[in-house]
Amino acid sequence: MKKVISKLLVGVLAVSMMVSGCSTAKKLANVDSNAPVAKEEMKVGFIYVGPIGDGGWTYAHNEARLYVEEQLGVQTFYKESVPEGPEVEKVLKDMIDQGANVIFATSFGYMDYVEKVAKQYPHIKFLHCSGYKTADNMSNYFGRMYQARYLSGIVAGMKTQSDTIGYVAAFEIPEVIRGINAFTLGVRSVNPDAKVVVRWTHTWYDPAKEKEAAKALLDEGADVIAQHQDTAGPQQAAEERGVWSVGYNTDMQATAPQAYMTAPIWNWGPYYAQQVQAVMEGTWKSESYWGSMNEEIVRLAPLTAIAPEGSKEKVAEMEGKIKDNSFTVFQGPIKDQNGEVKVEEGQQMTDGEMLSFDWFVEGVVGKIEK
Amino acid sequence: MIRLIKKADISQSQIMTIRIMAVFLSLFTAGVFILFLGHNPFSVYGSMMSGSFGSLYRLQETILKTIPLLITSLGIAVAFRMKFWNIGAEGQICMGAFCASFFALHFSELPSLILLPIMMVAGIVGGGVWALIPGVFKAYFGTNETLFTLMMNYIALKWITYLQYGPWKDPDALGFPKIKNFSESAILPNIFGIHIGWIIALLLVAIMHFFIHYTKKGYEITVVGESENTARYAGMDVKKVVLIGLLISGGLCGITGMIQASAISNTLSVEVSGGVGFTAIITTWLSGLSAPMIVLISFLFAILVQGGSFIQTAFQIPQSAAQMLQGVILFFVLGSEFFIQYQVIFPWNQYMQKEEN
Numbered sequence: 001m002k003k004v005i006s007k008l009l010v011g012v013l014a015v016s017m018m019v020s021g022c023s024t025a026k027k028l029a030n031v032d033s034n035a036p037v038a039k040e041e042m043k044v045g046f047i048y049v050g051p052i053g054d055g056g057w058t059y060a061h062n063e064a065r066l067y068v069e070e071q072l073g074v075q076t077f078y079k080e081s082v083p084e085g086p087e088v089e090k091v092l093k094d095m096i097d098q099g100a101n102v103i104f105a106t107s108f109g110y111m112d113y114v115e116k117v118a119k120q121y122p123h124i125k126f127l128h129c130s131g132y133k134t135a136d137n138m139s140n141y142f143g144r145m146y147q148a149r150y151l152s153g154i155v156a157g158m159k160t161q162s163d164t165i166g167y168v169a170a171f172e173i174p175e176v177i178r179g180i181n182a183f184t185l186g187v188r189s190v191n192p193d194a195k196v197v198v199r200w201t202h203t204w205y206d207p208a209k210e211k212e213a214a215k216a217l218l219d220e221g222a223d224v225i226a227q228h229q230d231t232a233g234p235q236q237a238a239e240e241r242g243v244w245s246v247g248y249n250t251d252m253q254a255t256a257p258q259a260y261m262t263a264p265i266w267n268w269g270p271y272y273a274q275q276v277q278a279v280m281e282g283t284w285k286s287e288s289y290w291g292s293m294n295e296e297i298v299r300l301a302p303l304t305a306i307a308p309e310g311s312k313e314k315v316a317e318m319e320g321k322i323k324d325n326s327f328t329v330f331q332g333p334i335k336d337q338n339g340e341v342k343v344e345e346g347q348q349m350t351d352g353e354m355l356s357f358d359w360f361v362e363g364v365v366g367k368i369e370k
Numbered sequence: 371m372i373r374l375i376k377k378a379d380i381s382q383s384q385i386m387t388i389r390i391m392a393v394f395l396s397l398f399t400a401g402v403f404i405l406f407l408g409h410n411p412f413s414v415y416g417s418m419m420s421g422s423f424g425s426l427y428r429l430q431e432t433i434l435k436t437i438p439l440l441i442t443s444l445g446i447a448v449a450f451r452m453k454f455w456n457i458g459a460e461g462q463i464c465m466g467a468f469c470a471s472f473f474a475l476h477f478s479e480l481p482s483l484i485l486l487p488i489m490m491v492a493g494i495v496g497g498g499v500w501a502l503i504p505g506v507f508k509a510y511f512g513t514n515e516t517l518f519t520l521m522m523n524y525i526a527l528k529w530i531t532y533l534q535y536g537p538w539k540d541p542d543a544l545g546f547p548k549i550k551n552f553s554e555s556a557i558l559p560n561i562f563g564i565h566i567g568w569i570i571a572l573l574l575v576a577i578m579h580f581f582i583h584y585t586k587k588g589y590e591i592t593v594v595g596e597s598e599n600t601a602r603y604a605g606m607d608v609k610k611v612v613l614i615g616l617l618i619s620g621g622l623c624g625i626t627g628m629i630q631a632s633a634i635s636n637t638l639s640v641e642v643s644g645g646v647g648f649t650a651i652i653t654t655w656l657s658g659l660s661a662p663m664i665v666l667i668s669f670l671f672a673i674l675v676q677g678g679s680f681i682q683t684a685f686q687i688p689q690s691a692a693q694m695l696q697g698v699i700l701f702f703v704l705g706s707e708f709f710i711q712y713q714v715i716f717p718w719n720q721y722m723q724k725e726e727n
Contacts, residue, residue, distance in 0.1 A: 051689065079682055081689045085641030086634045090431065091679075097427050098683055108546060132544070172545040202535070202547070356544060368545070369535070 036282035037101060039074055044276055045100035046078040047091055049107035050205035050230045056249035057204070057230035060266040061106045061129075063250075067269030068276055081205075084109025092117040096124055102279050104272065105129065107204070108173060114138060125279055130175055132355060134286050141271065141289040142175075143297035146182035146354070147322050148264030150329045151300045151315050152246045153186020155261050156224045158308040159244050160187075163194040166217025168227040168234040170204055172368045174357040176228050181361045182329050183226055183246075188363045190314065197222060198366030207233035218243060225259075235260060244306060251301045261307040265299050290351065294323055330354060335362040373715040385710050392706030396699040403698065409685050421680025422673040428680070430564050434634070435672035437567040438463075438626045438643075442650035443668055444578050445622030447659040449501070451582070452595040452615050458504065458519030459623045460647025461526030462497040464640075466624025467631040468530060469496030471549070471638035474556035474631070475538070482555040489556065489628050497624020498617040500526060505616035509609040523647065530640050538638070551637045558633040565633035572665075574622065579661040581618075591615045623647065652700065655707075674699060 046065050050058040058080065065076050077098070082091050088110045095103055096117075102125045105114045111131035118126045118138040126138040134140055156165050165187060169176050184196045197220060199213045210229045214237035217225065226246040227234040232255040238245035239256035247255075247263030271291060278284040291297035300319070303312050321327035330349035336342045337360045343349055358368060401411030422432045442459050449456035469492035477485060504518035533549065540550040558565040582588040590611045594601045601608050630642050653671050657663035678692045 045683075077683050077686060079689075083641055085639050085644070086630075086636075087641070087644070090434075093427065094431070094679065094683060097425060098680075109548070112548075112551065171547060174544055177545070358545060 034282050034284065037280050039072070039280060041101070042072075042074040042276065042280055043099045043101055044068060044074060044076040045095035045098075045103040046076065047082050047088065047095070047103065047105045047107075047110065048078060048080045049082060049084065049109075051080045052078070054205055054230050055232045055252065055255060057266075058106070060249050061104070061268055064268035064272045065104075068272045071269075071273045072276055072280070074276060074280070082107075082110075086113070088113035089117055092126075096121055101125065102127070102276060108171075108175065111140075125284060127275060132288070134288055136286055139275075139286045139289065141275075141287075141291075143266065143295075144290060144292040145175075145264055145266075145298045146178050146329055147293045148298045148300045149179045149182040150186040150189075150322070151319060152226065152262055152264050153183040153188075154190050154314050154318060155303065155307050155311045156183070156226060156244075156246050157187035157189070157191035157194050158311045158314070159261065160191065160194055160224045162221050162223045163191065164220070164222045165194060165196045165224045165226060166214060166220070166222030166234075167196050167198045167366075168210055168213045168217065168225065168229060169198050169200055169366075170229050171202060172200065174355055177357040177360065177368065178354055179228050180364060180366075181357065184361050184363045185329060185334070186318075189318075194363065196226075196364050196366075198360075198364060200366075201229065204230045207231040207236075210234050211237045214238065215241070232256070247301070253301075253304055259306070260304060262303045263301045265301045267296055267299055271295070271297055292322075293319065336360065337362060337364060372717065375713045375715060377711060377713050380710060388706050388709050389703070392702045393699075396702030399702065400695050400698045403691075403695065407687060407691060409687070414681055414685060414687075417681050417684050418673070418677025421684065422676045426563070428676070432669070432672050432676045433564055433568055435675050436669045437571050438630055438646045439650050439653050439668040439671055440571045440664060441567075441574055441626045441629070442623050442646055443654040443657065443664045444574055444661060445497075445619045445626070446650055446654040447657070447661070447664065448578070448582075448591065448615050448622070449619040450595075450654060451659055452591055452612055454505070454508065454612060454616065454619075455516045456501060456504075456519050456616070456619055457516060457651055458501060458522045458620075458647075459626075459650055460643050460645070461519070461523035462500045462620040462623035463627040463630070463643040463647050464523075464526040464530050465500040466493035466497035466621075466627030467638055467642045468526075468533070468627070469493055469624070470628035471552075471631050474552045475550060475638075478553035478556060480555060482559070485555050486558065486632070489632060490625065493624040493628030494621040495624070497627060498621035501616045501620025501623070502613060505613050509612050527640060530638065530642070534639060549638045552632065556632060557636055558629065565629070567629040567633055570625070570629065574625070575661050575665055578622075582661070587611070587614060652704065656703065 046061060048058040048061060052058055052062040065078060069076050079091050082088060084107055092103060092113065104127045106129045108130045111128055111133055114126050114128045115133050115135060115138060118135050122137055124137060128138060128140045130142045131140045167180055169180060180198055187194050187196060197217055199217055201210050201213045203209055210231055210233035214225045214234035218237060218241050223243045224245065225234050225238040227248050230249065232252045235245045235247055235252050235256035238259040243259060244261055245256055245259040247260055250265055252263055253260045300315065318327065328348050332343035332347040333341055333345045334343040339362060360366060360368065404411040404414050421428055423429050442463065446456055446459050470489040473485065473488050473492050500522060504515050504522060507513040507518060508515045535547045538549045540548050558567060561569065590606050594608055594611050598608055627642060631638050635642050653664065653667045657667040674696055678696050681687050682689055682692045
């Protein structure tokens with residue numbers, strides 16, 4: 001028995017040495033970290049929190065990855081369904097081990113791990129989506145999704161008959177809270193009596209659970225469902241009950257053809273291509289990027305025939321104001337849930353305030369656990 | 371009719387033949403599956419190997435995957451030896467990690483030399499007590515330990531979730547449900563690029579091997595597993611033996627929890643175990659409860675996991691497909707255990723047997 005085992009072990013070792021001989025990883029010399037990189041040497045890694053077929057958040061990032069490949073002809077690779085836990089560190093290192101020189105980490109919970117690995121690999125560029133930490137070789141980037149959310153709120157506010165809109169939300173983080181607030185402001189700009197009822201799922205990718213949460217909201221009297229998760233689960237709930245919905249991330253019309261009206265959507269491709277291009281040219285610099293509708297990183301998907309009458313015109317009007325900066329969504333007067341004025345007339349919220357949002361505006365029914 | 375006969379005795383070489391056949395069959399079946407995915411099975415297998423050994427970094431990663439499997443399997447083996455089907459390792463890991471984290475978070479100013487041993491003891495106590503609870507119920511009320519330990523897993527997991535979303539939530543994380551990271555002094559140091567968990571693991575292998583085979587308590591544990599009545603006639607306090615065995619079993623799992631929280635996560639989270647508690651049941655079983663074999667099997671399993679993770683990025687195989695590959699390989703290897711214990715007699719064989727008679 002023992003002999004067999006030792007023979008097996010020797011065999012395994014021998015095979016592994018043969019294999020490893022062929023694929024010794026290239027040792028990266030301590031070169032200037034901002035030297036231009038040849039196209040053939042570029043390898044761009046993407047880490048996703050869900051599967052690429054989630055029809056939402058990860059799908060949108062993966063579309064952008066394909067866009068980068070197509071536009072720049074560089075090599076890319078990805079790892080899907082990486083949970084927001086210690087595995088992130090391993091996946092980042094695995095990607096570097098496999099030759100990645102730029103890595104896009106596309107979930108908020110990856111932040112601390114990206115920061116940790118970025119310190120250990122100063123010659124690799126890291127771009128973290130939706131967080132707030134930066135380093136010399138670590139950027140964070142995001143889009144002002146709240147602008148498109150506001151517009152989608154207009155559509156929902158004009159459509160609702162019960163004046164109750166359900167909002168299925170992921171986590172109590174500023175990004176999600178900001179989205180709910182912008183949406184609610186949009187709703188109440190056209191329908192001051194409407195309320196937005198929030199239900200937390202504590203998931204990014206759990207289609208069944210997210211659908212259940214939407215159903216519960218519909219049971220509470222909502223007739224429009226909006227959402228902030230990576231899947232189209234809530235859309236299906238609206239479709240099945242014969243009511244209406246506002247999607248998120250990507251155009252979700254195919255999922256819920258009878259319910260879906262529009263969606264605030266992501267368009268990461270151009271930004272990704274520009275960043276990778278900058279690395280290739282050696283002009284890349286760490287930054288905190290928060291792109292707006294003007295840069296088209298966020299958009300409102302085309303309104304479907306189900307969208308209420310007149311909403312198209314109203315959306316176009318407000319979109320114009322947002323784009324020429326005459327309207328900024330979070331401008332006073334804004335009251336919180338208790339009716340206290342949080343933003344005075346004539347004031348605007350700063351980026352810093354928006355990035356650390358931890359309260360709901362008037363009209364939201366829900367609680368933020370602290 | 372197809373009949374099953376329990377094999378009376380089977381030689382070691384026969385067992386090895388069956389196992390090796392199972393491995394080849396599994397590689398073949400998985401290979402067909404890989405072909406359907408549009409890849410060359412040989413290059414995928416080669417890539418799994420190179421992903422596990424291809425560079426120093428990869429070897430380190432494979433060893434990092436081995437450590438928790440190894441220590442947890444040692445723990446489960448103690449319980450299994452008493453025929454106490456402890457499938458609560460996942461929960462015991464979590465509770466070990468929880469107790470260790472309590473000290474890591476609340477006494478973060480202590481120097482490493484004091485803090486780490488305290489965390490280790492806390493981990494042992496946490497895991498041990500979590501295993502002791504179903505043990506007490508089994509010993510005194512005859513409850514079913516399989517279901518009991520299984521359910522204890524979920525309580526532990528939900529407890530950690532509660533802490534993560536509630537009282538222990540990091541106020542500086544802007545609402546994101548995570549627990550604060552440990553201070554430097556609560557993180558296990560590295561030796562040769564790998565945290566010292568690997569030395570702890572090897573020490574534990576030696577200790578457990580010695581304990582089972584060369585101490586009175588270890589012998590008692592074995593006897594209780596063979597036959598409780600024999601143990602009773604021999605004057606052993608069966609309840610006491612079972613409870614001590616479970617303390618050790620859960621304590622070892624708790625050590626895993628402490629190591630994973632400290633060295634890998636640098637904090638406590640529901641991901642701290644990552645399913646090791648369940649995977650280790652398989653490795654324990656395959657290794658026949660022997661401590662040295664556990665080292666080998668855990669390492670082989672780690673190759674499967676690390677290699678499976680590597681091919682996802684190398685070949686862009688979807689995660690679910692990579693996991694299916696692991697599943698196919700496991701299916702055959704576990705399935706072969708059946709053929710080691712039983713002989714299948716098909717109708718035509720029965721006929722032939724009669725003719726021979």
